[in-house]
Amino acid sequence: MAKPRKSKNEDQKVENLGAVVRHQKLCLSIDMEERQIYGYTELQIAVPESGLVGLHAENIKIDKVSVDGEPAEYEFSPLRQPEEDKRRWQFVSSATFAADAACSTYLSSLDKEIASNLLIKCCKPAKVVSEPEEQANGGNSTQPSGEPKQNLKLVRIDYWVEKAETGIHFSSNVLHTNNQIRRARCWFPCMDSSSQRCCYDLEFTVAQNLVAVSNGCLLFQVLSKDDPPRKTYVYRLNVPVAAGWISLAVAPFEILPDRHSGSVSHMCLPPSLSKLRNTVGFFHTAFSHYEEYLSALFPFGSYKQVFIAPEMAISSWSLGASMIIFTSQVLFDEKVIDQVH
Numbered sequence: 001m002a003k004p005r006k007s008k009n010e011d012q013k014v015e016n017l018g019a020v021v022r023h024q025k026l027c028l029s030i031d032m033e034e035r036q037i038y039g040y041t042e043l044q045i046a047v048p049e050s051g052l053v054g055l056h057a058e059n060i061k062i063d064k065v066s067v068d069g070e071p072a073e074y075e076f077s078p079l080r081q082p083e084e085d086k087r088r089w090q091f092v093s094s095a096t097f098a099a100d101a102a103c104s105t106y107l108s109s110l111d112k113e114i115a116s117n118l119l120i121k122c123c124k125p126a127k128v129v130s131e132p133e134e135q136a137n138g139g140n141s142t143q144p145s146g147e148p149k150q151n152l153k154l155v156r157i158d159y160w161v162e163k164a165e166t167g168i169h170f171s172s173n174v175l176h177t178n179n180q181i182r183r184a185r186c187w188f189p190c191m192d193s194s195s196q197r198c199c200y201d202l203e204f205t206v207a208q209n210l211v212a213v214s215n216g217c218l219l220f221q222v223l224s225k226d227d228p229p230r231k232t233y234v235y236r237l238n239v240p241v242a243a244g245w246i247s248l249a250v251a252p253f254e255i256l257p258d259r260h261s262g263s264v265s266h267m268c269l270p271p272s273l274s275k276l277r278n279t280v281g282f283f284h285t286a287f288s289h290y291e292e293y294l295s296a297l298f299p300f301g302s303y304k305q306v307f308i309a310p311e312m313a314i315s316s317w318s319l320g321a322s323m324i325i326f327t328s329q330v331l332f333d334e335k336v337i338d339q340v341h
Contacts, residue, residue: 013277018046018049018050018218019047019052019053019054020045020224021043021190021196022044023044023198023200024041024044024198024201024243025041025042026188026246027039027042027203028173028188029039029205030175030204030206030210031154031203032173032206032250033174036160036161036163037160037161037168037187039158040157041157041190042155042156042157042161043055043154043156044152044154044155044156045122045155045159046151047152047153048202050122051295052119052154052251053122054115054116055118055157055185055189055191056190056192057118057122057184057189058078058166058272059164059167059286060160060163060186060187061159061167062076062158063160065120065156065157065158066156067120067153067155067156068153068154069154070119071158072121073121074119074121074270075119078120083142092328102262113128114217115259116191118189118317122153151248157189159184163188164186166186167185167186169314171312172248172312173210174249174251174312175249175251176251176313177245177246177247177248177249177318177320178314178321179319180242180282180315184246188243190243191243192244193240196248199238199305200215200235200236200241200246202215202234202236202246203232203233203234204232204235204250205230205231206230207230208229208325210251211251211255211267212230212250213244213248213249213253213321213323214235214246214248215239215241215246215247215300215322216235216301216302216321216322217235217238217300217301219234220234220235221234239321241321246320247321247323247325249319253267253268253269254267256268258280258284259284260288261284261288263303264283264302265296265303265304265305266283266305267304268306268307268308268328268331269308269328272331275332275333278332278333281328281332287303290316297323300321300322303322304324305323306324306326307321307326307330309328310327310329313325313327316330
């Protein structure tokens with residue numbers, strides 16, 4: 001059985017630069033009472049010749065890692081503040097030195113966050129069939145001619161996150177994510193880089209009275225036979241995006257479909273429903289204006305805007321692929337007519 005290791009050398013980081021995520025699936029269950037998420041992610045990855053794949057993961061507890069269904073060796077080194085950063089503050093004697101130390105610590109943290117901290121050893125690369133061998137096999141090949149051979153592996157990571165303070169946030173019966181730079185890794189293992197884009201399948205299981213809102217189009221909902229029953233929301237995002245654009249909001253939302261567009265939905269907590277109705281009445285005008293001005297339809301097939309209480313939010317808005325999480329401060333009742341636009 002694979003066991004996490006704490007050591008990681010620089011040579012492995014360099015060798016891993018060729019890995020590319022082709023597709024990612026995320027299946028999670030959310031426990032509001034325990035403030036915990038648990039489940040797994042599956043990544044279809046084009047593995048480099050080294051056989052090593054580097055991912056990003058923070059605040060995550062890994063149960064096991066497998067490659068093509070077989071247990072895999074991996075090294076996991078959670079990001080910690082090194083002694084070097086602590087020593088910078090021991091000699092601070094003025095505001096100028098404090099500014100220099102803060103800048104140096106910040107730049108050092110950025111450098112460490114770029115590096116992969118979850119290294120997975122995949123199987124050896126598949127044998128590349130030479131032209132004489134291909135002719136001997138009758139010319140049959142599953143790879144289209146003219147395309148480079150790829151060593152695709154399915155990497156599965158079973159994990160859980162408990163009482164996270166970054167990237168994903170719990171507040172009463174509300175959960176939401178924020179996609180600040182390099183924060184996707186705080187709630188699911190991924191290649192957390194703007195240069196890595198892929199399509200996603202997303203499944204979230206929550207209590208029956210809750211709604212899980214995420215990216216892409218909602219394919220269907222499944223009610224379990226558990227006691228009490230739980231509901232699974234299944235989404236598919238067919239437009240390749242970076243991991244940082246994946247978002248999730250879970251709460252007892254009231255859903256208000258847009259009267260003018262079946263692909264647009266507005267959601268809020270029950271106390272804000274009347275304000276939501278008043279505020280979004282103008283929305284279709286702006287939405288259709290941008291589509292007309294750009295001569296292009298909205299690329300994601302559906303759009304969802306979610307409003308949560310300001311005391312629950314980390315920022316006034318959090319932008320994700322096909323959805324935005326706002327604070328309810330932007331909602332106004334019918335007595336205020338100027339602010340809606």
